[in-house]
Amino acid sequence: MNKKILSLILVAMVSSTALISCGTKANKDTSSTESTASTESTESNQQTPSGDPAASPAGGNSASSENKSNNSSVLGENSAPTVEVTQVATVADFKDKDATAIQALLGDPTSQNGNTSTYEKDNYTFDVTYYDSICGQVKITPKTEMKYPADANNVLKVLGINAVDSDSVSPSEFSWNNKFDTYKISVVPNASAGDKLGYVQVILAEQYK
Incomplete structure (x- = not known):
């Protein structure tokens, strides 16, 4: 009788350990997935879209480019002194x-x-x-x-x-x-x-x- 009780206790302990192990692995997998998703989201937010105004040249540079364009259009091929x-x-x-x-x-x-x-x-x-x-x-x-x-x-x-x-x-x-x-x-x-x-x-x- 005592042997049967001991066997039942051992089986219960093994089952409990297995369940705890599975739960820990699942938590690790979930945490890893969330961490990866968070990293990808952060990197995506740090990238400046090609159409963002921050990537555009300042107003002074734009005016300078316009002046150069105007000079070129008037000078044409006759630009050499x-x-x-x-x-x-x-x-x-x-x-x-x-x-x-x-x-x-x-x-x-x-x-x-x-x-x-x-x-x-x-x-x-x-x-x-x-x-x-x-x-x-x-x-x-x-x-x-x-x-x-x-x-x-x-x-x-x-x-x-x-x-x-x-x-x-x-x-x-x-x-x-x-x-x-x-x-x-x-x-x-x-x-x-x-x-x-x-x-x-x-x-x-x-x-x-």
């Missing part, structure tokens, strides 16, 4: 300078009309307009033929400016605003021959516009 331009002066040579300083730079004026004096130097004509005896605008006209728009950036080397993309570009004008220590620089074509460069207009400060 046609002449070599040598620096004659700098913006600083004109800004806030009086007639004495300009004369030391460009020589004696060849003519004068009101508050505008005309100077000739190194194949360029410089029309300098004074405001209260201070240089406010400079118009630079090349004597050597240049092409428009091919030399629109190139011609600014006369002032030591290595311009790339202008702020505004059209068949009638290339312009740079508040750059190169000026209020505005414009390069325009010849009035009678649109494929030739006309002149460069430099407004040194806003009060002289």
Whole structure:
């Protein structure tokens, strides 16, 4: 009788152990599955969708790209400069300078009309307009033929400016605003021959516009 009771107890213990073991394995499998699903969900959330605004370039870069596109469309295949331009002066040579300083730079004026004096130097004509005896605008006209728009950036080397993309570009004008220590620089074509460069207009400060 005692042996039968002992046998029953042993069978009960073995069955209980087996059940506990199966329950533990099931819990481990469930936990592992939940952990894997959680990891995949986290990785998915960390990925930025291709259409997310965060992946888009900043507004400034967009504007820069638009300027480059506009320059390219106007320049077309005629983007190569046609002449070599040598620096004659700098913006600083004109800004806030009086007639004495300009004369030391460009020589004696060849003519004068009101508050505008005309100077000739190194194949360029410089029309300098004074405001209260201070240089406010400079118009630079090349004597050597240049092409428009091919030399629109190139011609600014006369002032030591290595311009790339202008702020505004059209068949009638290339312009740079508040750059190169000026209020505005414009390069325009010849009035009678649109494929030739006309002149460069430099407004040194806003009060002289």
